[in-house]
Amino acid sequence: MEKHKPPYRITDVMLTMTASISEKLGRISVLHNLESQPHLRKNNRIRSIHSSLKIEANSLSLGQVREVIAGRNVIGDRKEIQEVKNAYAAYGMLNEINPYRIADLLRLHEVMTQYTVDESGTFRKGEEGVFNGDRCIFMAPPARLVPQLVENLFGWMNEARKTVHPLILSSIFHYEFVFIHPFTDGNGRMARLWHTAILAQWKPVFAYIPLENQIEKFQKDYYRAIAECHKAGNSDLFIEFMLEQTDRLLDEISVTAGEDEITSEYVKKLLSVMEYGVPYTASAIMEKLNLKSKETFRKHYINPAIALGMVEMTVPDRPTSRNQRYVKKLLTHEQ
Incomplete structure (x- = not known):
């Protein structure tokens, strides 16, 4: 019996993009520093989770997702809040699973959909379609074929x-998985998580690179690529799309790396004690830094960080306001 092979061909664009990505991974020093920067790792993971859920119409904001993950009470839809908790738990298991084992896929799907769907951790029993909003892109294969299709993949x-x-x-896996649509719910989330899992096994740093955020920025193109591949009968365009987005994301991270090289040790220390998006008083930051002198704090820490665009004031038009707070900004051009 002939072995199954997904329909695709290696194009010059794919080869060029693959070489470019590999080169950027090799020369961006900040990537190797992620393991020693827990704040940056956590922030990127939160962005990944927020974006992947947003693609599936979860309405919670980035700030709300951050609050849920921090264990704080958030006013919102209970299912959407549970989806955040589930996704955070699933991403936390990336280092524990083998992305080439079906049993691990089912295990993480159970974590990803716990308390939100009835068929959690099992293949679907009914018929499903792939939707972009209210528009059906295509109908998935019959449920009876799913176990064999997944085994083939x-x-x-x-x-x-x-x-x-x-x-x-x-x-290729990402597209084929979306095409098979093996679960009642959570297919898109699992496809993006598994894409990350495969890359993270190759280069562990991918566990903390928010590729899902890049997909969400180009969501229309993402669904368009899936639809076009379905019409063409191969995954060529989707492969090129994903490689292009990965390459673009590394360009953004490269900018962050360049900024990091010119940042003083004082600013690096300042950033290390601040969480992204959290407003701090000057006194609170000084306490974290064990500083006594306000002049030292202003001259060597906060003013340079503001000048570099790494920290912003909540009351920028009144720098000395008693209500002034300082917020660590995202550095990967999320806006």
């Missing part, structure tokens, strides 16, 4: 991983 992956570059393999 994972069988191909385990063989192809010996010869197919992880950047390309992860994109």
Whole structure:
């Protein structure tokens, strides 16, 4: 019996993008520093979770997602809040799973959909379609075929991983998984999580690179690529789309790396004690830094950080306001 192989072909665009991404991974020093920067790691993971859920119409803001993950009470839809908790737990298991095992896929789907769907951790029993908003992009294969289709896909992956570059393999899996649509709910979230899992096994730093955020920025193009591939009968355009977005994201991270090189040790220390998006008083930051002199704080820490655009004031038109707070900004051009 001939082995299953997803329909795709390696194009010059794919080869060029793969080379570009590999080069950028090798020369962006900040990537190697992520493991020693827990605030940055956590912030990127929160962005990944917020974006992946937002694509699926979860209405919670980035700030609300951050609050849920921090264990604080948030006013919002109970299911959406549970989705955040589930996604955070699932992403936290990236280092524990083998992305080439179906059993691990089912295990993480159970975590991802706990308390939100009835068929959690099991393949769907009914018929499903892939939707972009209210518009159906295509109808998924019949439910009776799902177990075999998933087995075929994972069988191909385990063989192809010996010869197919992880950047390309992860994109092929992503498209094929969305096409099979193996679960009643959570297919998009799992496809993006598994894409990250495959890349993270190749380069662990991908566990903390918010690729989902990049997809959400270009959501219309994301769904358009899926639809076009369905019409074409292969995943070529989707592979190129994912490689292009990964390459763009590394460009943004490269800018962050350049900023990091010119940042003084004082500013680096300041940023290390501040959470993203949290407003701090000057006294609170000084206490974290064990500083006594306000002049030292202003001259060497907060003013340079503001000048570099890494920290912003909540009352910028009145720098000395008694209500002044300082907020650590996102540095990967999220806006």
